[in-house]
Amino acid sequence: xxxxxxxxxxxxxxxxxxxxxxxxxxxxxxxxxxxxxxxxxxxxxxxxxxxxxxxxxxxxxxxxxxxxxxxxxxxxxxxxxxxxxxxxxxxxxxxxxxxxxxxxxxxxxxxxxxxxxxxxxxxxxxxxxxxxxxxxxxxxxxxxxxxxxxxxxxxxxxxxxxxxxxxxxxxxxxxxxxxxxxxxxxxxxxxxxxxxxxxxxxxxxxxxxxxxxxxxxxxxxxxxxxxxxxxxxxxxxxxxxxxxxxxxxxxxxxxxxxxxxx
Numbered sequence: 001x002x003x004x005x006x007x008x009x010x011x012x013x014x015x016x017x018x019x020x021x022x023x024x025x026x027x028x029x030x031x032x033x034x035x036x037x038x039x040x041x042x043x044x045x046x047x048x049x050x051x052x053x054x055x056x057x058x059x060x061x062x063x064x065x066x067x068x069x070x071x072x073x074x075x076x077x078x079x080x081x082x083x084x085x086x087x088x089x090x091x092x093x094x095x096x097x098x099x100x101x102x103x104x105x106x107x108x109x110x111x112x113x114x115x116x117x118x119x120x121x122x123x124x125x126x127x128x129x130x131x132x133x134x135x136x137x138x139x140x141x142x143x144x145x146x147x148x149x150x151x152x153x154x155x156x157x158x159x160x161x162x163x164x165x166x167x168x169x170x171x172x173x174x175x176x177x178x179x180x181x182x183x184x185x186x187x188x189x190x191x192x193x194x195x196x197x198x199x200x201x202x203x204x205x206x207x208x209x210x211x212x213x214x215x216x217x218x219x220x221x222x223x224x225x226x227x228x229x230x231x232x233x234x235x236x237x238x239x240x241x242x243x244x245x246x247x248x249x250x251x252x253x254x255x256x257x258x259x260x261x262x
Contacts, residue, residue, distance in 0.1 A: 041135050042114045043128070045121040045147025049228035051082050053148050059083055061145065066111035069104065071127060075118045097130050104131060108140045121149045125169040125199055151197055154224035154254040157234040158195070161258055165195040171208060178208075182215040186259075193260035202249035209246075212257070213239040222256040 042061045047053040062068065062080070067088040070076035076089055092100060092115075107113060117126040121144075135142050151167055166188075172178045185196065200208050205223075212221065222236045237245075 039108050039110060040112050040141045040143055041108055041132070042112065043122050043132070043142065043144040044114045044116050045145060045149065046076075046079055046116050046119055047228070048119045048148045048150045048153065049226065049232075051079065053228060054079070054083075055145065055147050058145055058147055059085075062087065062114055062116075064112070065114045067107070067113050069113055069115045069128075069131070071117045076116055092131065093127050097127050101131055101134050105134055105138055105140065108135060119148075119150070121147060124149065124151060124167075148228075150224075150227055150252075150254060153227050154222075154234065154256060155195070155197060157224065157227075158222040158256045159236065160195045160222060160256055161193070161260075162195070164192065165197060167197045170199050170201075171204075175211070178211055179215065182211060186215065189259045193258065195256060195258040198255045200253045200255050202251055202253065205249045205253055205255075206243060206246060208255065209239050209242055216259065219257060219259065224254040224256070226251060227254070 042065060044058050044061055045055075046058070062083075062085050065087065067090060068076065068080075069090050069092045071091070071093060073089045073091055080087065090100075090104070092104070104113070115122050115128050115131065117123075117128070120126075122128045123132065132142060155162065155165060172181050188194070198208070209221070212219070218238050218240050220236050220238050221242065222234065223242065224234045226232045227234075
């Protein structure tokens, strides 16, 4: 018996083969057992706007895995079709994550799967955290590939101090909770000067700016929009100016500010 790698065998796998005397070399091996050394969940970032921003390694993983766990199969299918990749898609979102985790962990005991979001790096204000946590608990290997992130793209284009930052994701939905949240930020800022980064849906943008002005005054904030796309914009204005110019916001925004910098 020997251990060997062969065509069609995964990189992290081995094949145990038996030598059959008297046959040509290309016909003398018969695979009698296939053993996977380890299966993997790959966290794969996807483009935030420009499809060319996907990495070569991400494409390689998406082509090699047994299936892809996605947030929205329609959005993921657009990316896969662009690169002629055909894989089974399984939807994971905030509503079904807890229910589907046991099934997905079972798949990962025998197969390699990729986890993607609609855009950017998975888990960043997107589903997947509970799946990753359970994989760690079950001893399933996980790898996170570097790649696109709207948070870091907006941050590096903002002109705000980059030495310390805090990503706040989406703000609380209820007005009272949101105002309490901003008041807590002011306490943090009294101890530490830091750049804050927030995701804002377009229909909540004006309301969010109004709340910030109510707590912190008419400070300057940066709005990043349509990142990596043709109409990309990253601008800094006082909140009062933004409220004057924003008529009908569309698309997701990233809002950044630093109280100690103007």
